[in-house]
Amino acid sequence: MTRPLRLLGAGALLLGALAAAPPAVADGGGTYANPVTAGVVDTFPDPVTIRGKDGYWYSYGTQNPVFQSKGEDGERWLPILRSADLVTWEYAGEVFTPANKPAWHNGSRLWAPDVRYFNDRYYVYYSVPGRDTVGLATAPTPTGPWTDEGEVLPRPSGCNSGNIDQAQFTDTDGTPYMYWGSYDVICVAKMNADLTRIQGPVTEVARGRRMEGGFVVKRDGYYYLFYSDAGCCDGAYSGYQVKVGRSTSPLGPFTDDEGVDLMALTSKGAIVAGATGNRWIGPGHNGFVTDLSGQDWLVYHGIASDDPDLKPASNGTLRLTKRPMLIDRLDWIDGWPVLRAGAGPSEGEQPAPVTTLAAGGAFNDGTLGRWHAEGSARGGWRLAEDQTTRGHVTHPGGGGTAYLVSEGRAPAGVRAEADLKVTAGAAGLTFAHVNANNHIVAWLDRARGALVTDVVIGGRSRGEQATPLPAGFRYDTWHNVTAELRGTRLSVQVSTDRMRDAVAMQEREVPRAAARRGAVGVAARGGAVAADNVGAAALYTPVTERVPEPTVGPLLPAYSDEFDGTGQPGAPWTWVRGPAAGATLADGALTWPTQNAELHLGNNTASVLLRDAPPGDFTVETKIHFAPTQGNQQAGILLYENDDRYFKMAHSVLPLSRGNGAVLQMSEFGKEGERPTTTPPTAVANAPMFGGPTADTMWLRLSYHKDAANNENEVRAATSRDGEHWVHNGVWTLPAKGPLRIGLISMNRAGAVAKFDYVRTYQD
Structure with a gap:
């Protein structure tokens, strides 16, 4: 087991237990x-x-x-x-x-x-x-x-x-x-x-x-x-x-x-x-x-x-x-x-997720003991059962409006929801409910063919707002109505299954006097309705800032190279299977044609240009000009232990399955090492992670961290198309054995040319 590479974790808490039925009262501590x-x-x-x-x-x-x-x-x-x-x-x-x-x-x-x-x-x-x-x-x-x-x-x-x-x-x-x-x-x-x-x-x-x-x-x-x-x-x-x-x-x-x-x-x-x-x-x-x-x-x-x-x-x-x-x-x-x-x-x-309610319930306990009725048609609420809901409530309709509201109260910043079915008239979700004269309600109104919200203060409507429901909307089947009230901003959605695919959405401002602590419940008006899973909980607090992205420390000149010499790279660089044909230093760059050679499992024929890496944690970066056109051409940087143990970040060309010859320009972040679950451990290559978008000129990074507690090497990749804005990839790990060295490759299929402007190494 390893630790994250410069990423933040969350706090420590306990595993909750499965309740016999969905609980009705929130404790907020799961x-x-x-x-x-x-x-x-x-x-x-x-x-x-x-x-x-x-x-x-x-x-x-x-x-x-x-x-x-x-x-x-x-x-x-x-x-x-x-x-x-x-x-x-x-x-x-x-x-x-x-x-x-x-x-x-x-x-x-x-x-x-x-x-x-x-x-x-x-x-x-x-x-x-x-x-x-x-x-x-x-x-x-x-x-x-x-x-x-x-x-x-x-x-x-x-x-x-x-x-x-x-x-x-x-x-x-x-x-x-x-x-x-x-x-x-x-x-x-x-x-x-x-x-x-x-x-x-x-x-x-x-x-x-x-x-x-x-x-x-x-x-x-x-x-x-x-x-x-x-x-x-x-x-x-x-x-x-x-x-x-x-x-x-x-x-x-x-x-x-x-x-x-x-x-x-x-x-x-x-x-x-x-x-x-x-x-x-x-x-x-x-x-x-x-x-x-x-x-x-x-x-x-x-x-x-x-x-x-x-x-x-x-x-x-x-x-x-x-x-x-x-x-x-x-x-x-x-x-x-x-x-x-x-x-x-x-x-x-x-x-844990919030899965209990501050107020409301699912009508599965065979009683309406935690609910009370209000309104001119208050007497019609009845419990019902079926195989879909287990328990729910119904109202036969008739004159006036009926409310069935919870005894418990939810906070002013609230998310309320109910599953509603309308045979005739309108069924509503009421919340911030003080009484029949002071509440907010979201109706599925069959006669108007709309989601209708209303804010009632002191017995007077402060303005209905209607959003049409789709043609063919089935009022007689279960739909979920969800309302979120954050400050004075109300958002309501209607869906079948709470999967963020609402068939109607509405947003509006409500008077500050309406944004208050209150009960939650269901309402009926003008016809037969059914309701289930009626409840409210404190509205979540959104996270608005990302975990800080990794940054690099000071440049390490002794482990960097601007490629401002001429001829072939010399000390402190060394070649594995080199020098590579056509690799030259000129005009402040290392120019290296791709080889018909590979660094993959038993096929280790490609040249690798290596130099020592610094002690401790570090990031190595290169700027590369590379415009490959044929499948499998690739060039990039390595952290290399040997031919069967390395990390690689490359601009690679890979075929598109069923692409009729089309190829993909990919940021390919890979590793090769032994699979610990084979006997004996056998070297395998990864199914690689893919990073950000490529460009003919792009910047590649590998960031190294030694997890000493678990004796593991952790490497994270990043790519950029301008040298300033980075797409940070995931992390590959391998058990730490021998030292890693910084490397470059240009390989797999001839016909393209990689031009490396520099290799710069930073202390982390």
């Missing part, structure tokens, strides 16, 4: 530690999570041998977990079993589920890689029974990619979309009205080396496309990271935080989560969940450096990486999402 699936399942790749209408959270994962440590050799098909608090989970079944697995799967493994709630049913979309398609199963409850709905994609799908890693998204106009794709393109298409098939044109919105795992949310007018790239599943050598692009349209173009189009033939920035040098490697393939305070959380998998691999299956054919489920706080800073303000995946105790 804590957790990753992985949240420890002791429950051995692995849970590609997780996606939803809050069920019964008040629990449910997570769905890729087919894997989840109970290997308990002696089960086989796999569970799309396993399901359940939690009352998002941190303590229990096994809740699987989508498919031998009894109900559809024959059309033709024996394929099933990957990467996506879960949604629509028309009072749960939709689980899943990848069928053996058929190169996406399937759908639906159920009335989060755990089934599941009905096979067949394939979602036509054949061919119209997307020039692997047809896996799907995610559904519904826009504020009610238009549903499906995103999918892998190796190396992500596509989007509209869906039919019942969300069972795509229809119409298919649009490519992103491409990149091993880009996959797309997941879209909408926030503050932007559509954010989360995705993962590089290698997901190679144990301690997995370079997976979560990245993001944003757009003003669900069809793109999506750009990263440097304005680079996700369709550009280069690596991308806007890194949301990557390895930091602590226990967690290859974080990726995320889902998304919002707690009861309004704080967003990334749900994703990671690989423990001290326990990276599952045992091979008894038949010897299935060798999988162990990828347990992690959750961490997702912060939105300057319009971009980032995990824990940039601190990355957490290790150790952390403040």
Whole structure:
């Protein structure tokens, strides 16, 4: 286990316990530690999570041998977990079993589920890689029974990619979309009205080396496309990271935080989560969940450096990486999402999501003892039960307005929500509720076809505001209404499943007199309504500043070179397999043509130019002019121990899968070393991390840190296109053995020329 490389950690707290039912009163002191699936399942790749209408959270994962440590050799098909608090989970079944697995799967493994709630049913979309398609199963409850709905994609799908890693998204106009794709393109298409098939044109919105795992949310007018790239599943050598692009349209173009189009033939920035040098490697393939305070959380998998691999299956054919489920706080800073303000995946105790309420409840205890009725039609509230909600309340309608409000009070800075269903009239979420004459209410008004908010002070409305609901909106099915009041700014959203894909959003200012401590409840007017999961919690405090990015210390002239000599590099530089043909010093630069040679596993034929590194922590930087055009040409810097143990940051050209000859210009951050879980330890190369966008002239950095406590070398990469603004990559680690030296390479395929302006080394 290792420590982060100059990244900040979070405080220490205790792991919470699973309640018998979703608790109704907040204590604000919950804590957790990753992985949240420890002791429950051995692995849970590609997780996606939803809050069920019964008040629990449910997570769905890729087919894997989840109970290997308990002696089960086989796999569970799309396993399901359940939690009352998002941190303590229990096994809740699987989508498919031998009894109900559809024959059309033709024996394929099933990957990467996506879960949604629509028309009072749960939709689980899943990848069928053996058929190169996406399937759908639906159920009335989060755990089934599941009905096979067949394939979602036509054949061919119209997307020039692997047809896996799907995610559904519904826009504020009610238009549903499906995103999918892998190796190396992500596509989007509209869906039919019942969300069972795509229809119409298919649009490519992103491409990149091993880009996959797309997941879209909408926030503050932007559509954010989360995705993962590089290698997901190679144990301690997995370079997976979560990245993001944003757009003003669900069809793109999506750009990263440097304005680079996700369709550009280069690596991308806007890194949301990557390895930091602590226990967690290859974080990726995320889902998304919002707690009861309004704080967003990334749900994703990671690989423990001290326990990276599952045992091979008894038949010897299935060798999988162990990828347990992690959750961490997702912060939105300057319009971009980032995990824990940039601190990355957490290790150790952390403040837990808010999953209990300051006021309200889920109506699952068979009583209305903590609620009281108000209004002219107060007498109509009744408890009801069904398999979807367990318990909820109904009102038959009639004359006047009825309120059912909590005894408890929530603070003035509040997030309130309710699940509402409208047969006739209007159903509302009331909050900051003092009495029937003093409250704020958000109505689903069937007669007006709108989300309507009203602020009532002293028995008088201070102005309604209406936002149309989409054509075809199903009032008679469950919808979630969420209201956040921060100061005097009110934001309301209507969605089916709390997945940041609202079908209606409204913002307005309210009078200061209305922004007060109060109860939360449900309201009925003019017809039959139903409500569930009605509650409020203190609104989260957003994190607004990132963890400081790494900076370099003073220049170390003795370990730097401006290449202002002539001829071949001399002392203190030395060659491995050199001098390289054509490498010359002139005009303040080292010019070095790429070689038809490699530095990879047993194929160690490339020249390497080396010099000693300084003692202690340091950063080495080079400015390189390099405009390669053919696949696999690369040049860059190394921290080199020997041919089988090194770290590399290079500008590389890599082919685009299904690209018809197109190539990608990539910032490729790799390592080579022995895999500790092989006997004897065998040298392997990584599935690399990919850094920021490339340019013909760019700056490359490798920052070294010695973790003496764990005898480990930690190296973080960074890239820049102007020498000032840096994209900081993740961290690779290797056990410390021999000394590392600073190196340069220009290799793999002849035909390009690398020009190094300098090598500068800084003390950290």
